[in-house]
Amino acid sequence: MSSPESSSAPIGDLFMRLAKRIRIRAGRELAPLGLTPAQAHAMKVLAHAGEPLRMADLAARLEIVPRSATTVVDDLAARGLVRRSASAVDRRATLVEPTEEGRAEVRRIRAIRQGAGAAVFDRLGEADRAELLRLLRLLDRELAEQESVDRDGTGHPCTRGSAR
Incomplete structure (x- = not known):
């Protein structure tokens, strides 16, 4: 019988709690920039x-x-961090990209x-950080590979057992 410490379940819970702490700290430090976490994420994606x-x-x-993306982009454009342009391919589509100021942000x-x-x-020693980084990269790589296998050719994740 395995002990609770050997189970993977507490790892996920602990990982989520640490990730939340990092997000909260980053959010507090982003506040003086006048950015919400959603705006910061949008800037990173762009x-x-x-x-x-x-x-x-x-x-x-x-x-x-x-609609939510439009609100985020409206706020970023008002600050001069992104610019909109019309698509040359589809007149109905609006393109968004960061400005030079946005790239600096x-x-x-x-x-x-x-x-x-x-x-x-x-707080961890150098060897522990290196090992944690190695393990996280391993998991990230394996999950990314699995996600690419699970895609059904449309760019959307497959739902196993569904009749698409």
Whole structure:
């Protein structure tokens, strides 16, 4: 019989609790920038896209409804962090991309988030941090591979056993 400590269940709970602590710390440190966590996430997604994103694609990547994405983009555009343009391919589509000021803000956001993580993980010794990083990368890689296998060709996760 396995002990509660050998079960994977408490690992997930503890991981979620630590992630929440990091998010709360990062949120407090993002506040002086005048950004909500949702706006910071949108900036990160836009900066890493490599090209302007359609509003619908941004909403999908943020996993929010398009109306909410519009509100986030409205706020970021008002601050000069993103710009909108019409799509040359589809006149109905609006493209969004970060401005140079927005890219600089993304660098500040990254530094804040990394600092929030460091505030938690720097409590570990160097060898423990390296091992934790190795394990998290391993899990991330394996899950990413599984997700790509589970996709049904439309870019959406398959629902096993469903009759699509």
